Every structure is written in C-alpha cells, then in structure tokens.
Amino acid sequence: MPDLILHHYATSPFSEKLRLVLGYKKLAWKSVIIPNIAPKPDLVALTGGYRRTPVLQIGADIYCDTSLICDVLEHVAPLPSLYPEPGKGLERVVAQWGDTTLFWASMAYSISGKGTADLFAKAPPEAAKAFGEDRKAMSVNMVRHRPGDAAAAYKSYLRRMSDMLDDTDYLVGAYPTVADFACYHALWFTRKRTPSMAGILQITPAVSDWMDRMAAIGHGTMETFDAAQALAVAAANTPHTLLSDSTFQDEHGIPLGTRVTVAAESFGPEPSEGELMAATRTHYTLRRTDPRAGTVHVHFPRIGYTLRKVEA
Structure with a gap:
C-alpha cells in the first residue's frame, strides 16, 4: 500500500483529531503542510475544489472529511478499533x-x-x-x-x-x-x-x-513531505480505494458515469467536480484528471455533503 500522506497544518483542530488517530493506531505517515487560508492550489489540484483541512492521500486516492478518513484508517489498521462493539x-x-x-x-x-x-x-x-x-x-x-x-x-x-x-x-x-x-x-x-x-x-x-x-496518545511516526512530492505520488499511481462498500445506492436519480459536483452542506461549500464513480450507503467517489496530479479518485462521506448533476 502507498504511504499515508496527510495534508494539514499544525493549528487545525480537525487535523489534530487525525494526528491522534494515527498515533492511536501507531501508524507512520507523511506530513504535507498546507496554507490555512485560500488559495491552496496544490491541494485543489488533488481535490478539484474542496479545501477544508485535513485531507488524506493514499496513492491516487484522495479522502475528504475526517469522518470518512477515520473509516479508511480503520481499514489500514483494524486494531485498536475506533468502533469497538457493541457500541x-x-x-x-x-x-x-x-x-x-x-x-x-x-x-x-x-x-x-x-x-x-x-x-x-x-x-x-x-x-x-x-x-x-x-x-x-x-x-x-x-x-x-x-x-x-x-x-x-x-x-x-x-x-x-x-x-x-x-x-x-x-x-x-x-x-x-x-x-x-x-x-x-x-x-x-x-x-x-x-x-x-x-x-x-x-x-x-x-x-x-x-x-x-x-x-498522551501522541501522533505516531511523522515524516516531512512536500506538495510536489505528493502530487508526483498521485500521478504515479492508479486509484484503488480502501473503502469496502461498493453497492450503488441511488437517492438522486443520477447514474454512475454522470458529471457531478459534491460539496459540503455548510462550512466550506466549494464544490469538487468529476465523474461519479461510486454512490454507496456511506460515500461518494469522483474521478477527475489534473495536469499535475494525473487521474485521481476523490472520496466524500454521504452525510454532510450534497450531490448535484452538472447541467450542460
């Protein structure tokens, strides 16, 4: 599996959430520091518009929103679990x-x-x-x-x-x-x-x-990385998601393959645009191509995000 690359900045509270999750699961990760305000051209080259912090990159797969990223890290390191039964x-x-x-x-x-x-x-x-x-x-x-x-x-x-x-x-x-x-x-x-x-x-x-x-949990093992290296990693890889659910769940009448946008419902409403590759019970996936990042898949949770067809 390619490296875990976290795009974040030190004072971001949601980044601290993920840094601690990485520490709890004793994971090694690469740190790309991004600006705390727009413009964020290197990040947007990966996401297609989304600019909230943090973003997790694994090869050519770009995961947005910490709620979804926690699910991804659970797959990478199932123990200790973030979601232990029975609760x-x-x-x-x-x-x-x-x-x-x-x-x-x-x-x-x-x-x-x-x-x-x-x-x-x-x-x-x-x-x-x-x-x-x-x-x-x-x-x-x-x-x-x-x-x-x-x-x-x-x-x-x-x-x-x-x-x-x-x-x-x-x-x-x-x-x-x-x-x-x-x-x-x-x-x-x-x-x-x-x-x-x-x-x-x-x-x-x-x-x-x-x-x-x-x-006291700490942040795991961090290695400094930069945006140019992260973009090169994306360009050199083929998307291969770690999200386990794949069954199409149509709530919008929008078939797979359609040009769509996904955007947060409230904070950070900047949309990302691409081809709809997945709409499951938990997430959306967009396929998009960038001159520097190559072809990437950008993943969002369903909860808290809106899906819209791009009208010609």
Whole structure:
C-alpha cells in the first residue's frame, strides 16, 4: 500500500483529531503542510475544489472529511478499533455531535474576546484580516453562535461530557473510540490555541483529566513531505480505494458515469467536480484528471455533503 500522506497544518483542530488517530493506531505517515487560508492550489489540484483541512492521500486516492478518513484508517489498521462493539452506533452518533454541535459552540466561544488576540499574537494585522475574510467565505451557509450563547452552550456540553466520564476513562467505555477523538479536538483548540479562554475547561476537572489522557496518545511516526512530492505520488499511481462498500445506492436519480459536483452542506461549500464513480450507503467517489496530479479518485462521506448533476 502507498504511504499515508496527510495534508494539514499544525493549528487545525480537525487535523489534530487525525494526528491522534494515527498515533492511536501507531501508524507512520507523511506530513504535507498546507496554507490555512485560500488559495491552496496544490491541494485543489488533488481535490478539484474542496479545501477544508485535513485531507488524506493514499496513492491516487484522495479522502475528504475526517469522518470518512477515520473509516479508511480503520481499514489500514483494524486494531485498536475506533468502533469497538457493541457500541459502534453510539460511538458514531457521539462523534457526529462532537464534530458539529460541540465543535461550533467551542469555536464561537474560543475566538471571542481575548481568544482572537491569542490566535494572532505573533502575526501582522493583515493576517488576522485575511483569516477572517477566508472563514467568512467558508461560512456563507452557516448560522453562527453569538459569544454569549456559545459560552452557555459550551459549558453545558462540558458538563454533559463530564457526566459521561463518571465511571469510565473515556466517553463511551474503557478505551478511546471515534467519539473521543471527535470530541477532543474542539477542546484542544480552546486549551492550546486560545489559552486566554481556557479557564472554561476548569469547570469540569474530569474532562480536563480525559484531555490529558487523550493528549498522551501522541501522533505516531511523522515524516516531512512536500506538495510536489505528493502530487508526483498521485500521478504515479492508479486509484484503488480502501473503502469496502461498493453497492450503488441511488437517492438522486443520477447514474454512475454522470458529471457531478459534491460539496459540503455548510462550512466550506466549494464544490469538487468529476465523474461519479461510486454512490454507496456511506460515500461518494469522483474521478477527475489534473495536469499535475494525473487521474485521481476523490472520496466524500454521504452525510454532510450534497450531490448535484452538472447541467450542460
């Protein structure tokens, strides 16, 4: 199997989620650092438009969204499992909540007040302005929390997580699952990126202790790589997905082989365009060709993404 290539940047919370999953599964991986705002020409050469962070590349297969990437890494290294029985349904539900409801409340709280100053303490004023404009463009389809509402919600969510930790070391059992990784990264951002706002975590000592246990997992074995090398890897390989489900599930009346776009429902709505190669119960796959990357297959989860036919 070709190398695992993670396109990410150090301060990305969703990247931290995957870095810890790689560490939990004791995997070796190659690190390609991408810009934190547009333009991202090297990444888009692989994805066809999608620019959220992170993206996992394995040869000429490009996997978007951490929920799908976790499934891929489970295939690469089945043990320790992110979805242990008998609670895998609950684990996935909690993970979806962590990646959405919890995440957006935590972000709205963390980057309010002194949090913004923390984020850009060592950056010139124009960097903060550019970042704000970039995220505004990515959030065009979203309703965002006001700071006061976010603080109230965040405190409630932390207390609920604390209740989940009353009798166990992790959120749904004795060992980490996908639920833990999906809930951790939002709190990591508060603690590490906006320390002026991190006092909110002190209201739930059990959650702080859980965060320490999660952080101790580490990031696996990382090797520095660059975008030119990653593009060369894509061009030298033939797509061969690691996603195991392949049965066509038609919910849109769009047959395979059709020119389509796939885009996130909310944050980061930039579409990727290509030929529809798969529409299964869990994912979409697009086939596209780029002058530098060659022919690649780009994979998206069904949940949270929209499929549309490209009209002539």
